[in-house]
Amino acid sequence: MKKFSTAIIAPIVLFAAVLMVSCTGRPGDDDKGAAATSLVEEVAKRGVLRVGMSTFVPWAMQDKQGKLIGFEIDVAARLAQDMGVTVEFIPTKWSGIIPALLTGKFDVIIGGMGIRPDRNLKVNFSIPYDYTGMSIVAHKKLAGGFAKIEDFNKEGVAIAARLGTTAAAAAKRFVPKAEVRLFDDESQAMQELLNGRVHAVVASAPLPAFQAIKYPDSLFLPISENFTREPIGFALRKGDVDTLNYFNNWITVVDSEGWLKERKHYWFGTRDWENRIQ
């Protein structure tokens, strides 16, 4: 009888132990009010602002020296400098970036994240510091003569986009009849297009235009303007009014200075940085 009971108890004990470890929250997690520990103070104490980001050309990318460069990197570096701390970038896969923020792998996402209602249910957004739009680049042979976004909204048309991005959402909304294939990053989506397995790639501007310039023989821009306009904000964990207020005002200040516009022009309006990455 004794043997029998241990046989049952052992796995239960083990399972309970695993459950206990996974369920007990971080000590004092629940009673930490927003006022008690604001991120701004926590960051000041630590001396390091941890920023979650993902590679998106030209928002954030690594140069030949392995150093991160790009529009978002400039923004985050200036933010940290103004907060009087050092910045630390944590490159994270885009598809898992919100869970990583929520579980505290870093303090804020500064990664060209579009403010979207469904995302906003899970995180807080700052006011927009930038606007972007979706653009489309198509295959000359497969999509020859396509001139409107409606032309792509047909059965048998395949569109590629990056998983978890607003581009993927836009593709599903604007061309619901087309088949949307999702990839982990844009380079794979672009390769699919170059190989002629999809008709077009939807991505945030200016990437489609850059690609059309790079491969003039096989790609073209069916629509010259962006077909959406999306606000971009910092994403942070919910309920931290103090930090949200700081970020919002910081954005207002650097925007008024004209600094954001100047940086944006360097990364999006020129290609002076091109030889820094290849």
Add this chain to the structure above:
Amino acid sequence: MVRIKKKFSPLDAALCIATTAVVLFVIHRVSTDLNYRWNWSVIPQYLFRYDEATSRWIPNLLMQGFFMTIKLSLWAMVLATIVGTAIGLLRMSGSLFFRMIARSYVELLRNVPPLVLIFIFYFFIGDQLMAVIGAEEFIRSRSPELQRFFSIIFAPPSSFSAFLSALTTLVLYEGAYITEIVRAGIESIERGQWEASASTGLAKWQQLRFVVLPQAVRRTLPPLAGQFISTIKDSAIVSVVSIQELTFQGMELMAATYLTFEIWITVTALYFILTFSLSLAMRRLELRFRQHGAL
């Protein structure tokens, strides 16, 4: 012993020609049909680059990822061997309780896809565990020299707790397989060995330590080699939780440069160098054991 004939038969020749033809056909298709602009010239700079400031050659992205993969796999192998041996011995224990614990561990870990395991561990368990032991505060409050030391043997402060989560997952996952390898190794030792050593007056622990284990190690070496190679390859899955190892760095680089094929091929070659040299090392170890009967 059966002599294996070493003659080149017409069948061998036909097979050789057929294989070469298939390879050439694939290369031909790739070069003509694939719309891809090959650009190999930029790849070397992602391996090593010349640093102007210190005027030295230093590893760049891909090599940094390569070293991270080595660190991760090396620690995972060492720790998984310890965990596997300990649990493997529990598997053989006289106590039903210990046997059940060991069995639960093996069955739980072995029957969950590693990808799922790593997500669960990184986002839930690892996070709580790291907060409880205060991994990040610990590393940040160390002196710069100690931080450098930890960066070299583990990971830099910014990714220290993520590294530990990923490492723990790998260790537990590979440990489950090593447990079974160890158990199989010990069980393969004939009953007579135990009985003979018992009759010379050795205690149970001494029988294991001096008679059974030395023989079992020899038998477990080949499957263990396979498991170690698997560990290196499995380490690629931690790229999904953004550990900056070879696969992750490769994918980041692809996102920035769009050199998909060049980078995948380079990454593959780097993995192969690692796994193949491990294969050769394990093979040498096996031969040594066969010749000397011990290390």
